[in-house]
Amino acid sequence: MKSWQYQKDISGCGLSGIINKNGERVTGEGIICSIACQHDRGNGLGGGFAAYGIYPDFKDHYALHIMADNLDALHAAEGFLNQTVSVVHQEKIPTRPNKYITDPPILRRYFVEPVKEGDRICRWPGLSDDDYIVRVVMNVNRDIKGAYIFSSGKNMGAFKGVGFPEDIADFYRLDEYAGYIWTAHNRFPTNTPGWWGGAHPFTILDWSIVHNGEISSYGINKRYLEMFGYHCTLLTDTEVVAYLLDLIIRRHGLPVKLACKVFAPPFWQEIDQMDKESKRLFTAIRMVYGSGLLNGPFAILFAYNGGLVGLNDRVKLRPLVAAVKGDTVYMASEESAIRAICPDPEKVWAPKAGEPVIVTMNKGVSTTKKQPRISPACAGTW
Amino acid sequence: MPEHGNFMRDKAENPMEINAQGIYYKDLNDMIRKAVGNGEENFILRNVNGQRYIADGISKKISMEVYGVPGQDLGAFMKGPRVVVHGNAQDGVGNTMDVGKIVVEGMAGDVVGYGMRGGRIHIKGDAGYRVGIHMKAYQDKIPVIVIGGKAGDFLGEYMAGGVIILLGMFSQDAAKPIAGIFMGTGMHGGVIYVRGEVDPHQLGFGLIPKELDSEDQKNLKMYLKEYCDDLDIDLRKVLSVPFKKVVPFSHRPYGNMYAY
Numbered sequence: 001m002k003s004w005q006y007q008k009d010i011s012g013c014g015l016s017g018i019i020n021k022n023g024e025r026v027t028g029e030g031i032i033c034s035i036a037c038q039h040d041r042g043n044g045l046g047g048g049f050a051a052y053g054i055y056p057d058f059k060d061h062y063a064l065h066i067m068a069d070n071l072d073a074l075h076a077a078e079g080f081l082n083q084t085v086s087v088v089h090q091e092k093i094p095t096r097p098n099k100y101i102t103d104p105p106i107l108r109r110y111f112v113e114p115v116k117e118g119d120r121i122c123r124w125p126g127l128s129d130d131d132y133i134v135r136v137v138m139n140v141n142r143d144i145k146g147a148y149i150f151s152s153g154k155n156m157g158a159f160k161g162v163g164f165p166e167d168i169a170d171f172y173r174l175d176e177y178a179g180y181i182w183t184a185h186n187r188f189p190t191n192t193p194g195w196w197g198g199a200h201p202f203t204i205l206d207w208s209i210v211h212n213g214e215i216s217s218y219g220i221n222k223r224y225l226e227m228f229g230y231h232c233t234l235l236t237d238t239e240v241v242a243y244l245l246d247l248i249i250r251r252h253g254l255p256v257k258l259a260c261k262v263f264a265p266p267f268w269q270e271i272d273q274m275d276k277e278s279k280r281l282f283t284a285i286r287m288v289y290g291s292g293l294l295n296g297p298f299a300i301l302f303a304y305n306g307g308l309v310g311l312n313d314r315v316k317l318r319p320l321v322a323a324v325k326g327d328t329v330y331m332a333s334e335e336s337a338i339r340a341i342c343p344d345p346e347k348v349w350a351p352k353a354g355e356p357v358i359v360t361m362n363k364g365v366s367t368t369k370k371q372p373r374i375s376p377a378c379a380g381t382w
Numbered sequence: 383m384p385e386h387g388n389f390m391r392d393k394a395e396n397p398m399e400i401n402a403q404g405i406y407y408k409d410l411n412d413m414i415r416k417a418v419g420n421g422e423e424n425f426i427l428r429n430v431n432g433q434r435y436i437a438d439g440i441s442k443k444i445s446m447e448v449y450g451v452p453g454q455d456l457g458a459f460m461k462g463p464r465v466v467v468h469g470n471a472q473d474g475v476g477n478t479m480d481v482g483k484i485v486v487e488g489m490a491g492d493v494v495g496y497g498m499r500g501g502r503i504h505i506k507g508d509a510g511y512r513v514g515i516h517m518k519a520y521q522d523k524i525p526v527i528v529i530g531g532k533a534g535d536f537l538g539e540y541m542a543g544g545v546i547i548l549l550g551m552f553s554q555d556a557a558k559p560i561a562g563i564f565m566g567t568g569m570h571g572g573v574i575y576v577r578g579e580v581d582p583h584q585l586g587f588g589l590i591p592k593e594l595d596s597e598d599q600k601n602l603k604m605y606l607k608e609y610c611d612d613l614d615i616d617l618r619k620v621l622s623v624p625f626k627k628v629v630p631f632s633h634r635p636y637g638n639m640y641a642y
Contacts, residue, residue: 037432040407273583315535316511319473319492334472335491336432336451348470349554350491350510353535353562 013212014041014165014186015320016332017301018341019308023365024327025053025372028174028182030341033378035184036166037340038333041212044100045194046187047168048160050151050201050208051179052305056368059155061088061111062133062205067196068106069146077140077147084123084136085112093159093172100167105196109157130205130250134229137204141233148197148234153206155367156305160185160199168199178372180361181303185210192236202234202242206305209245211238212333213298213318224291238300244292245302256309260356262289263300264314301331307360316353323348329359340378397424397447407433407453418442427452432472437463443482457484460501473510476503479525485612489531489554498525498544504609507531508553511562512539517572519543528609535562538628539586541569547605549577549620559584566628570635574628575602577620588635591626598627 016034020026031049055063064081068074081087093107114132115122124132137149151158156179159172165186169175185200191214192198201208215221215237222232222240228251230243241263248259262285266274271282286293297317302309310331312320323330323338323345330338335348351357361367398417402410410433414425423444430436430450437446441461448456448467457465458477470488476495483502492510495503500523508531515536517525525544531553538546550560559581566574567586575598580591594602602625603617610617 040434316492319510321491334432334453335470336453336472339431339451347554348489350489350508350534352558353511 012041012043012186012188013318014038014333014337015184015210015212015299015301016330016337017181017183017210017303017308017310018328018330019181019303019359019361020328021359021362021365022327023053023180023361023367025178025180025367026182027176027178027372027375028169029378030375031182031184032166032169032174033375034330034332034337034341035169035186036164036378037337038186039164039166041188041333042164042186043188044164045162045189046160046185046199047163047165048158048185048187048199048201048210049165049169049172049174050156050158050181050183050203050210050303051174051177052156052181052206052303053179053367054157054177055111055155058089058111059368061113062129062152062154063157064110064112064137064149065093065151065157065159066106066108066110066140067148067150068108071106073144073146074106074108076144077149080140080144081110081112081136084115084139085110085133086115086120087112094176095171096173098163098167098171101161101163101171104161104171109151134204134246138229138231142231150197150234151203151208153203153208154305156181156206156208158201158203158208160201161196162194162199180367181308183208183210183301183303183308189236190214195235197234198236200236200238202236202239204230204242204246205250207242207245207250207302208304209238209241209300209302211241211298211300213300213313214296215240215294215298216296217294220291221294241294241300241302245304248289248292256307256358257356258285260309260311260354260358261285262292263294264311264354265293266354267314299333307358309359310351310357312351312353312355314354320351320357321348322351322357327362329357331357341375395424397426397445398422399426399428401428402433402450403429403431405433407435411435411438414446415440418444437465457482470507471505475505476501476527479503480523483612487613492534494529495525495527498527499523500525502608503527504612505529505531506552506613506615508555509533512536514541514544514546514574515539517541517544517546519572526605528605530609530613530615532558533561535564536567537561537565538569538572538574539564539567541566541574541630542571544572545601545605546572546574547577547602547609548574551577551620565589566630568635569628570630570633572630573598575625576628577625578623580626580628585628588631589628590631591628594625594627598625 089111200210218237299318299320425446432453434453438458443462455474461480473491478497489507494513497516511534528547
């Protein structure tokens with residue numbers, strides 16, 4: 001994008017996430033209030049949100065969000081989509097002017113499905129729908145200059161850019177969306193440019209991730225992912241986590257909990273203390289997925305249509321707090337960000353380093369039938 | 383309120399109340415500093431939620447009660463105040479504090495008392511990772527942190543002086559061990575007292591749990607009496623279980639680490 005602003009300064013970043021296990025959708029004000037409470041963890045060079053359950057009318061189609069530097073780039077991307085997918089609906093991503101959000105790219109969304117064999121000519125016959133869409137995203141992001149697909153899941157979407165998150169939310173009109181999972185990020189870029197594509201969340205299919213920290217293993221992770229057809233094009237370390245989630249959980253079929261142990265495996269000294277079975281398991285994990293280990297400090301929140309997960313690095317070099325009230329679970333960098341929208345949680349705790357907090361949807365809930373609820377008023381922020 | 387209401391009020395007796403709801407941290411701290419400059423000695427802050435840097439660098443013996451959850455670096459660099467938090471605190475409580483006391487009636491986050499050089503931090507419940515790292519002492523300035531609950535990894539890492547007391551009595555998680563791993567790693571001064579037993583694998587390289595001597599017993603009782611008075615806890619119950627201590631095994635524990 002045009003507005004790279006290189007910045008190197010002390011690190012912060014703020015995270016917040018909310019999930020209603022019963023599939024009840026709430027409007028965006030709550031998550032905006034929570035992340036705005038952590039305003040000073042960021043520096044205005046990146047804000048973003050992921051929301052699940054927001055496109056009930058197109059819930060069976062992949063929602064592709066595209067940002068483009070100019071019309072040429074947009075048309076090139078659209079040309080590629082016309083060759084590879086069937087578009088059932090397309091529109092501008094609705095925005096409203098915000099004085100702090102300057103020079104945004106062109107923002108469009110397309111609800112699509114892969115072109116099937118026998119319809120038009122299928123570009124990559126034999127691939128599953130998910131694999132096909134991953135390939136579409138990778139091709140656009142790698143080959144079309146100035147255009148990026150920054151969201152590609154079903155019934156979910158990422159909204160991000162350069163600015164503080166509360167201003168990004170206003171710009172994208174997130175108060176008008178209702179979701180049963182929300183995540184938010186307030187960015188303080190330290191090693192990579194603050195540009196629209198580099199804001200969090202990073203996504204592929206319905207995986208989204210927001211991250212506070214630095215992934216020093218980026219180079220190893222990136223080269224590993226390239227062997228499986230994932231190309232990192234967004235110039236930020238966190239991008240690898242989105243693709244690792246897709247590779248390890250969706251394609252390789254590891255349970256979420258075990259995938260977290262790929263990212264933050266037990267130390268060898270801890271493995272030495274384990275019983276025989278666990279020792280075998282974790283030794284195998286470290287051997288097979290050594291290139292998937294995330295080195296460096298991190299607190300991450302990742303989400304998919306079925307749940308929300310919080311995870312710290314193995315020595316807890318970044319903060320993470322969780323809380324529960326009823327069917328809703330909250331996770332954030334700071335307890336105050338939770339209390340801003342839930343003043344009286346039933347339980348508040350600091351998750352242990354390397355131990356994921358996995359929250360999955362209750363069995364059999366529908367996320368599309370219930371009427372969305374207006375988020376409660378913002379209590380504790382300025 | 384009459385125009386001179388504030389002036390007429392007995393500052394020593396009647397605390398100044400501030401409703402912090404919706405106030406940005408800079409404005410809140412400006413307000414407090416200005417009032418301290420005007421001779422206010424007692425404060426009650428209500429509806430605090432995430433405001434950073436409260437009581438930081440204040441070098442007067444003021445007293446402050448905080449309702450809600452104060453933000454990062456509560457009481458950093460402070461030199462004198464007594465701060466009581468009626469609730470949980472976040473990360474960086476008492477960062478490099480010099481003189482005074484912070485009492486937390488709930489839990490505290492990570493890096494409590496980082497580089498602390500004097501004063502007291504009394505936490506009723508659990509504390510996070512890296513509590514008391516780089517603590518130091520000089521002559522009669524001995525910083526003390528008491529944790530009523532349990533602590534995370536790296537407790538007292540690189541400690542150069544001062545006292546950490548870990549009780550494990552008021553934790554919200556009964557199943558977890560009293561402390562994480564790497565306790566006292568690289569410590570070369572000070573002492574960590576632990577109520578009950580310490581599993582040696584929780585300790586940093588080269589450290590072993592030791593018995594207390596009579597000097598230890600005397601000091602421990604003195605520090606714990608003050609803690610129990612502050613938090614309304616029965617001292618006899620706290621002392622009903624013997625303690626172990628962790629002290630440096632050498633003045634330069636890693637002197638040869640990179641000299642092979």
